[in-house]
Amino acid sequence: MVGFSFSANKKILFGWGETLSLVPLLKDQKGRVFFITGKSVKKNPLWKSLELELRREGIKADFEEISGEPSPEDVDSLCEQYRSSPPAVVVALGGGSVLDAGKAVSAMLRETGSVMEYLEGVGTKKPSGAKIPFFALPTTAGTGSECTKNAVLSRPGIKGFKKSLRHDNYIPDLALIDPQWLESLPREVIASCGMDAFSQLLESYISTEASPLSDALAEEGLTEFLEAFGVVLEGNAGKDEFSSIALGATLSGLTLANAGLGTVHGIAGVLGGLIEIPHGTACGLLLPPVMNGTFQELLKLDEDHPTLQKAAGLGQFLSGRMDLKTEESIQILMEELDRWTTLAALPGLKTLGLTEELLVRTAMESGNKNNPYSFSEEERLSFLRSVY
Structure with missing residues (x-):
């Protein structure tokens, strides 16, 4: 067996209604709390309960909101206010x-200068790893950022980028996952976020850097999604289904942080730097063609390829049949991914603002990361055209 390392949070709390468990943990910090939230969070009844409990316990806090994907300027502005x-x-x-914004702020409050100086592929400085203690509470089931060591910042446009501030120490000290937050999410948000989480699970599962530990977590997350996500997209989800995809999303953060991702994210990351596109939507559009392309190319090489056996296992899980041939099992998995895409009703890239020129540029600048099959620029362009 090849050796591997694995990084994770100091503490993970998971459970329906766990949000208020945050309060005694904050009281233990013995100081002022800095909350960074999204605008929609404060419309949720759970927020009202949390706010009331914070006041009752006398916890002093400052509050700031982030709208959309965070930019370097957002992070610098918040740090300027609170660094002194x-x-x-x-x-x-x-x-x-x-x-991601909170992760970057907790780190940059311990650094000097702009976060731009520390971004991979943009700046020239290496982050020290020092940070303010950081707690992450996701209200969607998507990126798994509550368990990753990078904060993704972007500046969309022709000269734009989508890059990470990264250090092993930036994994949140606490990840608190309460699936109850998902109940009030708009359908389009839960669809987009869920497609992102599933793509992270599947890409890390078949990654060339996967390990026995990341595989075990990915398998659990994938089966949770395969059982529940279709029900969620159909609008029939309850406590169990929301809990399943919340758990899957969290596991996707752990697996991507340790096994890496593939061509879906290799393309989606470039898209996010060129146009303002929901990351989950980009991943959801690209997931079926990229995965189908990966499996078909590997079938030409070796039907017993380990990646194909993993994918076949998922198809067998879906069908409940262990007697299916590899290709038949993979076809069942692909049919389910296609069904999800239809149910999610994701808009095409043209509708989202991608021009022909940017389509070609995305193919040229993107890559395959840890995908088990490396696609050429022309092949990546064909994937983009198929969802244009």
């Missing part, structure tokens, strides 16, 4: 963008 009198703990409560 830093909080005892930073808490991010919201979707993946909010969690």
Whole structure:
């Protein structure tokens, strides 16, 4: 067996209604709390309960909102306000963008200068790894940022980028996952976020850097999604289904942080730097053609390829039949992914603002990361055209 390492949070709390468990943990920090939230969070009844409990316990807090994917300017602005009198703990409560913003702020409050100087592929400085204690509470089931070591910042446009501030120490000290937040999400949000989470699970599961530990977690997350996500997209979800996809999303953060991702994210990341496109939507559109392409190319090489056996296992799980041939099992998996895409009703890339010129540029600048099959620029362009 090949050796591997694995990084994770100091503490993960998971459960329906766990949100209020945050309060005694904040009281233990013995200082002011800095909350970073999304705008929609404060419309949720859970927020009202949390706010009331914070006041009851006398916990002093400052609150700031993040709208959309965080930019370097957003992070610099927040740090400028709080660097002279830093909080005892930073808490991010919201979707993946909010969690990324909080992660970056908790780190940059311990650094000097702009976050631009520390971004991979943009800056020249290496982050020290110092940070303010950071707690992450996701209110969507998507990016898994509550368990990752990078904060994704973007500046969309022709000269734009989508890059990470990354260090092993940036994994949130606490990840608190309460699936109850998902009950009030708009259908289009839960669809987009869920497609992102599933793509992270599947890409990390078949990654060339996967390990026995990441595989075990990915398998659990994938089966949770395969059982529940179709029900969620059909609008018939209850406590069990929301809990399943919340768990799957969290596991996707752990698996991607340790096994890496593939061509879906290799393309989606470039798209996010060129146009303002929901990351989950980009992943959801690209997931079926990229996965089908990966499996078909590997079938030409070796039907017993380990990646194909993993994919076949998922198809067998879906069908409940262990006697199916590899290709038949993979076809069942692909049919389910296609069904999800139809139910999610994701808009095409043209509708989202991608021009022909940017389509070609995306194919040229994107890559395959840890995908088990490396696609050429022309092949990546064909995937983009298929969802244009």
